[in-house]
Amino acid sequence: MAPNRREFLLIAGLAAIGVACPSLARVLFAQADAATLSTAAETVSGITPALKAKRWAMAVSPGKCPNDCRACIDACHLTHNVPDFGNPKDEIQWIGLQPFERVFPGDAYPQMPEAARERKLPVLCNHCDNPPCVRVCPTQATFKRADGIVMMDYHRCIGCRFCMAACPYGARSMNWRDPRPFIRKINNDYPTRTKGVVEKCTFCEERLRKGILPACVMACEEKALVFGDIDDPRSEIRLLLDKELPIRRRVDLGTKPQAYYIL
Amino acid sequence: MKLYDAGKIIAGIVIFLILITFPLWYGKGKAVAPPNLELDTPAIQQLTDKRCVEDTAFMRANHMKLLATWRDDVVRDGKRFYTAADGRTVEMSLTGSCLKCHSNKDRFCDRCHDYAGVKPTCWNCHIVPGEVK
Numbered sequence: 164m165a166p167n168r169r170e171f172l173l174i175a176g177l178a179a180i181g182v183a184c185p186s187l188a189r190v191l192f193a194q195a196d197a198a199t200l201s202t203a204a205e206t207v208s209g210i211t212p213a214l215k216a217k218r219w220a221m222a223v224s225p226g227k228c229p230n231d232c233r234a235c236i237d238a239c240h241l242t243h244n245v246p247d248f249g250n251p252k253d254e255i256q257w258i259g260l261q262p263f264e265r266v267f268p269g270d271a272y273p274q275m276p277e278a279a280r281e282r283k284l285p286v287l288c289n290h291c292d293n294p295p296c297v298r299v300c301p302t303q304a305t306f307k308r309a310d311g312i313v314m315m316d317y318h319r320c321i322g323c324r325f326c327m328a329a330c331p332y333g334a335r336s337m338n339w340r341d342p343r344p345f346i347r348k349i350n351n352d353y354p355t356r357t358k359g360v361v362e363k364c365t366f367c368e369e370r371l372r373k374g375i376l377p378a379c380v381m382a383c384e385e386k387a388l389v390f391g392d393i394d395d396p397r398s399e400i401r402l403l404l405d406k407e408l409p410i411r412r413r414v415d416l417g418t419k420p421q422a423y424y425i426l
Numbered sequence: 427m428k429l430y431d432a433g434k435i436i437a438g439i440v441i442f443l444i445l446i447t448f449p450l451w452y453g454k455g456k457a458v459a460p461p462n463l464e465l466d467t468p469a470i471q472q473l474t475d476k477r478c479v480e481d482t483a484f485m486r487a488n489h490m491k492l493l494a495t496w497r498d499d500v501v502r503d504g505k506r507f508y509t510a511a512d513g514r515t516v517e518m519s520l521t522g523s524c525l526k527c528h529s530n531k532d533r534f535c536d537r538c539h540d541y542a543g544v545k546p547t548c549w550n551c552h553i554v555p556g557e558v559k
Contacts, residue, residue, distance in 0.1 A: 213506065308504060316501045317551060349553060351521065357550035372506050 211374030216392030218311040219366050220421040221380075222400050222409065225284045227387035235285060236260070238382030239364070244355045246342035255336040257364040258287040258379055266412060266424075279426045285388070287379070288313060288334040288364035289412060289420030296326035296335065305361075311421060312366045322359035331413050332420070335363045366390070393421065461537040469527045478527075479508065479516050490546075493520065520552045529555070 166174065239245070239258045246255055260283040263275070290313045296305050297313060304319035305326055327335045341358045349355070353369065356362050367377035375381070380390045391400035400423075409423035429435065470476060478485045479492070496518040499505040508518045517523050528534045531554050539546060549557075 210507075213504075306502070314501070318497060318501065351553050351555050354521070354551040354553060357547075368504065372504060 214371045214374055214376070216310050216398075217394035218392060218421070219290065219371075220311070220391065220393035220400055220423065221287065221290075221366070221377075222389040222403050222423045222425060223285050224387045224389075224425040225282050226279070226426065227385040228282070228285065229385065232385075233260070234382045234384065235379035235388060238378045241348060242350055242367075242370075242378040243353055244342075244346050244350055245362075246338075246345035246355075247347060248340070248342075248345050253339050255338065255342070255362060257362070258285060260284065261286045267410075268413075271413075271415075272410070275426065284424065285379075286332065286334070287422060288366075289332055289418070289422040290364075290366060292419035292421060293417060295329040295331070295416075295418060299325040299329040301325065308368075312368050313363075314365055314368060315361070315363060317354075317356055317360045317362070320360040322361065324361060326361055331416050331418065335361050337361050458541075461541040463537055464530055464533040467527060467529045469529060473527075477512075479510050479514075479523075481511075493524075493548075496520075520548060521555065525554060531557075 236256075236258050240247075243257060245257055248254065262283055263280045266284045266286055267275075290311055292311065294305075294307055294313045297307050300306075301323060302319045302321055304316045304321070305313060306316070307313050322337065324337055327333075327337060338356050338358055338360055343355050346355060367375075367379075370377060377388075377390055380388045389400050389403050391398040393400055393404070395401060396405075403425070404423055407425045409425050411420045411423055414420070465476075480488075485492070496508060499508070500518050506517060507515045509515055525531065531549075
């Protein structure tokens with residue numbers, strides 16, 4: 164005897180629940196397993212725990228920079244095997260120095276003191292909360308991590324340079340040639356890049372993972388660079404920013420940059 | 427039915443078939459010696475339990491999949507350590523872990539990759555200590 168319409172719907176509904184339940188349970192247990200595994204792996208004895216934050220950010224006080232100091236740039240570029248092509252057109256910069264009118268262009272801050280306007284400012288990736296580079300990347304080679312770091316996955320980068328066009332800060336550089344012959348001194352602890360990928364500052368995520376502060380922050384003897392968790396009210400960066408008047412680059416664009424300048 | 431220029435056409439077909447099957451019969455019966463992978467690096471000789479991250483059969487068949495998983499875990503998920511099936515913990519790093527033991531890339535990795543005709547692009551970026559100045 165064939166079931167009538169109501170019986171058929173009842174059977175179909177019960178069958179759907181029966182199919183869904185075991186797979187749901189499996190998904191939940193798998194997540195629990197993964198969580199316990201990863202915590203076990205991250206607390207290996209004798210290894211410095213990783214530095215963790217809800218939201219990493221950088222505070223820059225260019226007023227403390229001595230004239231012509233390039234300590235942060237040299238430290239960063241040596242640590243990360245950044246090549247020097249000896250040609251401003253092909254230049255690769257993770258952190259660099261730019262004149263005031265390039266960092267804060269237009270009439271956003273027309274009445275800055277002379278001293279602030281004539282100084283060169285350290286510029287790096289702003290690790291935006293709303294990063295336009297991430298939105299345009301067709302391969303998700305650049306992505307935003309949960310702790311706010313805008314990360315590069317060079318394995319996926321196809322060199323389309325959409326991110327370079329999207330970034331309003333010029334924080335990204337393209338490897339037009341094989342960078343290896345142009346690296347002054349190879350650091351064996353960090354990979355190089357290859358021809359045809361875009362690179363930029365990653366807030367030294369490979370050092371944070373090992374419990375070390377970023378190379379530029381540690382190289383700066385004047386403490387002009389302060390790095391920390393901006394969501395933690397007791398962090399060094401928050402204590403600094405709470406008593407100063409920090410400004411950010413091109414906030415009108417809505418990218419929510421996380422590099423704060425104290426001029 | 428008459429086949430014009432039968433001699434030329436048949437000769438042409440025979441030559442074509444010989445050429446197109448060249449890869450099939452050339453080298454048939456000749457055994458190419460399998461690669462001789464050297465495991466006698468100083469780091470491996472010091473190991474009491476000569477065991478890679480996972481067992482040899484798994485590594486031989488699946489090292490590329492393992493490395494691809496490591497790559498995604500490290501770069502995309504920010505993890506650092508891999509827990510092997512036997513409970514040991516290894517840092518997920520090609521230069522930092524794999525090449526610490528297999529410090530003879532040209533006599534280990536390359537020999538088998540050349541034999542199998544695969545060209546991994548790992549080394550375009552990842553550093554073989556001593557190979558780049």
